[in-house]
Amino acid sequence: MQLLRRGDSGPAVEDVRETLRRLGILADTPQGARSPGYFDADVDHAVRVFQQGRGLITDGIVGPDTARALREAGWSLGDRLLAYTVTTPTSGDDVAMLQERLLELGYNVGRPNGVFDQQTETALVRFQRDYGLTPDGVCGPQTLRALRQLGRKVTGGRPGLLREQELLRRAGPRMRGKRIVIDPGHGGADRGVEVAGVDEANLMWDLARRLVGRMSATGMEAVLSRNEDSCPPDAERAQFANDIGADLVVSLHTDANRSMHAQGLATYHFGNGSGATSTVGEALAGLIQRELLTRTAMLDCRPQPCTWELVRRTRMPAVRLEIGYLTHIGDRRKLLDPEFRDVVAEGVLVAVKRLYLLGQDDQPTGTFTFSDVLAREYGRDQISAS
Known part of the structure; x- marks a missing residue:
């Protein structure tokens, strides 16, 4: 799609203004002002406010992710029928509301990510069957009435987050046998x-x-999300991870900026700014950030929540790394050094091990080595013998 930014004009800008107005972020266009199809300073500010609240890059530019989020924000639960479709799953704030409600009633939809997937359909069918409704997996008027009439069954925390944490605890401290997608x-x-x-x-x-x-080498099943000569869309990469039942996803990127001074390391996890988040993803992002900062002395751009397609659509914790800026000469020199890339790889490995250790029998940040991890996995005698 065409990127929309300050100074642009046309019907697409008018649609953006109307959506922001309906969301209460942008005031009505005053009499005598420029055309409602003009991207002015007020629209720029409103877009940035919207982006910040949605876990998007706050740049004031309406690109694919922001345009998608604006479309989804326009839906409230009850505006339309909701059902699972294989080819183009329905997404929107209304889907997220449905998922949150089902979680409150004790039905496992996974993470409330606003995408009506097969897990959401399964949870909805179970709800419908339990309450004597036609179990067709369609959220229509009768299902909505039932959802609104019932009180919460799950209290004392957000059930989706508690479930994710419990799955991590049950997984145990060993990396062996776990499946990770490297993207x-x-x-x-x-x-x-x-x-x-x-x-x-x-x-x-x-x-x-x-x-x-x-x-x-640790016994994990590590799988690449793509071939060397391919570039699947992020939604397809997420579906691949879901299909193979991965335990974790780590996505690797570098950044760029018009300023040659922009530099540093950032990690991203799912979080939509209104409470829905991946607690395990957030924990892994923090562990990776700390390990890599200690090992590389890069500038700290902090762990941050986001709603990008890969971390949003995966059913398991997913983290995206932005490892330096290629537009910064210092970061670029580091990234071109194979030894630096080895350091990054070791740091990510150690952070994943720390995640599964749950803080038990751990070592100070930056001191855990690849050999230490292997020793924990296979036993020190076997490592020494090899």
Whole structure:
């Protein structure tokens, strides 16, 4: 789609203004002002407010993610029939409201991510069957009335978050037997950020291979989300992780900025700004951030919530790493160094191990090594013998 930014005009801008107005973020266009199809300073500010509240990059530009979020924000529960469709799953704030309500009633929809998927349909069918409704998996008027009449069954916390934490606890401290998807950003014809003959896709492919090798050595099943010459959409990468039943997803990217001074490391996890979040994803993002900062001395751009497609559509905790800025000469030099990429791979591996240790029998940040992890997995005698 065409990117919309300050100074643009046309019907698409008018639609954005109308959506922001209905959401109460933008005031009505006053008499005598510019055309409602003009992207002025007020629209720019309103878009940034909307982006910040939705876990999107706060740049004032209406790109694919912001346009999708604006469309979804226009729906409230009851505005339309909701049902599962295989090819293009329905998404919107109304779906998120339905998921939250089903969770309150004790039905497992997973994370309330606003996407009507098969797990949501299964939970809805169980609710309908339990309450004597036609179990057709369609949220229509009768189902809505039943949902609104019933009180909460689950109290004392957000049930989706508690369920995710319990799954982590039950998984145990060993990495062996767990499945992780490593997602190198971009690929194929999409090279991502390109600066001075260096491109993001190649760097992240190399880093992903290093990480897969280390993860596999611990006994984890490490799987790449794409081939070297392909670039699946983020929704397809998320579906791949869901289909194979991955335990975790780690997505690898670098960043760019018009300012040559922008630099640093950031990690992202699912969080929509209104309470829905992945607590385990947030924990993993924090662990990776701390490990890599200690090992690389990069600038700290902090862990942050987001609603990007990959972390939103995955049913397991997913984290996206933005490892430096290729537009910053210092970060670029680091990323071009194979030894630096080895350091990053080890840091991510250690952070995943720390996640499963749940703080027990741990070591100070930055001191845990690849050999230490192997020793924990296989026993020190076996590692020494090898």
